[in-house]
Amino acid sequence: VERGAKRAPGQEAEWKEKAIKELEEWYARQDEKLEKTKASNRAAEEAFVNDAEEVFxxxxxxxxxxxxxxxxxxxxxxxxxxxxxxxxxxxxxxxxxx
Known part of the structure; x- marks a missing residue:
């Protein structure tokens, strides 16, 4: 918004609502990515432990x-x-x- 330009009365509330929704989506994506990373790390650790037992x-x-x-x-x-x-x-x- 340009300096001195007038905003519509509900525009700021609309922006805040949109920002809140975007933040919630971002947190949901981050949580999903974190869970995938945790599962991947657990699988890799299990494979590593299984391979560590077979030492020749x-x-x-x-x-x-x-x-x-x-x-x-x-x-x-x-x-x-x-x-x-x-x-x-x-x-x-x-x-x-x-």
């Missing part, structure tokens, strides 16, 4: 590789992890010998 000597790097996301395009983080990724890949291909 010599499979350590395969387990590390499963936990790492080696696709740089799907990475959600802003940090550059390319060096760490290359180190893990080289260790997977040629493990250290003790």
């Amino acid at each position: 000597p010599g499979t350590e790097w395969e387990r590390v590789a499963q936990l790492c996301d080696f696709n740089p395009k799907s990475s959600k983080q802003a940090k550059d992890v390319s060096r760490m990724r290359s180190v893990l890949i080289s260790l997977k291909q040629a493990p250290l010998v003790r």
Whole structure:
């Protein structure tokens, strides 16, 4: 609304009502997203615990590789992890010998 322009008497109440509805919708979407994230995290944790029980000597790097996301395009983080990724890949291909 421009400065000095006159508003309709019920316009401000209409805006407040619309804002309240939008906030309620936003909170509902946030709650839904949170529940989906919680369910996903629970499933991932259960899978991780089940995989942790099956430990075989010599499979350590395969387990590390499963936990790492080696696709740089799907990475959600802003940090550059390319060096760490290359180190893990080289260790997977040629493990250290003790």
